[in-house]
Amino acid sequence: MKFEVLHTFSAARAGILKFGDIEVATPVFMPVATNATVKAVPHLFLKEMGYELILSNTFHLMLRPGEDVIKRFGGLHRFMGWEGAILTDSGGFQVFSISGRSITDEGVLFKSPIDGSKILLTPERVMRFQNVLGSNIAMVLDECTKPYIPYEEAKEAVERTLKWSMECKKVHTREDQALFGIVQGALYEELRKLSVFKTLEIGFDGYAIGGLSVGERFDETLRILDVVLPLLPFEAPRYFMGLGTPELILEAVERGVDMFDCVYPTRVGRHGVAMTWKGKLNMRSAAYKEDKNPIDERCGCYTCRNFSRAYIHHLITRKEVTGMTLLTIHNLWFMKEFMQEMRESILKGMFSRFKEEVLSSWCKPTVEVM
Ligand SMILES: [Zn+2]
Incomplete structure (x- = not known):
């Protein structure tokens, strides 16, 4: 394993972890x-x-x-x-x-x-x-x-x-x-x-x-x-x-x-919660029963590219395994994108602004023990 810090913004670090040919951005x-x-x-x-x-x-x-x-x-x-x-x-x-x-x-x-x-x-x-x-x-x-x-x-x-x-x-x-x-x-x-x-x-x-x-x-x-x-x-x-x-x-x-x-993103996904840039959505809610929109319009994941909120709501409330899979895929995509954008903000010297934007759309920080 090799690790290199490429750029810092105050104490925040953007780096790279290498395992042979495998490269992991941090x-x-x-x-x-x-x-x-x-x-x-x-x-x-x-x-x-x-x-x-x-x-x-x-x-x-x-x-x-x-x-x-x-x-x-x-x-x-x-x-x-x-x-x-x-x-x-x-x-x-x-x-x-x-x-x-x-x-x-x-x-x-x-x-x-x-x-x-x-x-x-x-x-x-x-x-x-x-x-x-x-x-x-x-x-x-x-x-x-x-x-x-x-x-x-x-x-x-x-x-x-x-x-x-x-x-x-x-x-x-x-x-x-x-x-x-x-x-x-x-x-x-x-x-x-x-x-x-x-x-x-x-x-x-x-x-x-x-x-x-x-x-x-x-x-x-x-x-x-x-x-x-x-x-x-x-x-x-x-x-x-x-x-x-x-x-x-x-x-x-x-x-x-x-x-x-x-386990948070995968566990809440299996329980019907979608993570988005505007906060969490409970896909069990009847509000999504006829909703033709994807979970998140900004999201490019397999789930959002192909399926509506109404379909996800249907699968999750029917306890279909596919519903859990589709929501977990969405949440992991969100986490990947979130980490990537955060890294970009460190590289561009915009981390503070990024943090402020995310925190204003997510709920007040709390430690959730799952
Ligand atoms: Zn998605």
Whole structure:
């Protein structure tokens, strides 16, 4: 992986990530392909939209189809037939949301949600599996905490994440796979700083900010970003894990974040919500029952080129899978266009104006936990 910042507007960056022949313009939004597919959307559409980097989940793939199957295919790219680049998370976020898990310095012990068997997720196991997956970017195992926890608890999670990060780096051997460290520390500025300094000491190809957008107030998300981002090295990519609403992406990009992922655009799409430049539309509304217009006249996606609001309304209210597919395609197209126009505005020195325009048409920023 190679990364280059091409242009800045204050702290905002327009750059390029390279994985061999694959080039990804940043800031980038990565669609989430939890089970080795972006839900409801065949790869063909992602390619047509210009997505070259998607995110898949180590935890889910470890449970099913499992290491042996992926090995037999020679990696995740071949298993899922995806020619673009893939980032795999470490499974930390998923494991910590399972009830009844126990965490020790060794790893996380939890019951398999499939057959109830006990599974110990260690840094070594997470890295070994990501090596088998052969993703272009692997993530270290981290302990993701809730935002409002006591200081001592947050400190322990930071220390454990650092210990695991070191172990992950030791086990990571693939030269064709980048490895990202993860900054934790809940909402404590001192812990965030400690986490950054120690993670930088270990040294990674890129740096992720974890444990944010997990239910905290919006002003607190920004307060922590303001502490963390200036401390990260200019030349390495910065990734805000789990953020995917335009109004929050704008704030994070303004502060220097390069990479994002979130289930938001795909999940709300499957539930009948269309993202547009004028805000969100609920396609379930009876107001669209006879509407011959496309979802968004400005939009060039497959859905808007071919179908009316009335048809989408019909499919979604009839719970047709095709309706979910068409709305997900539209939302991912919107996100792609949104990121592209934002990047253009950085390159042209017009970012502030772009941000103002988008925020005036979208609702007041809130952190939505999906
Ligand atoms: Zn569209």
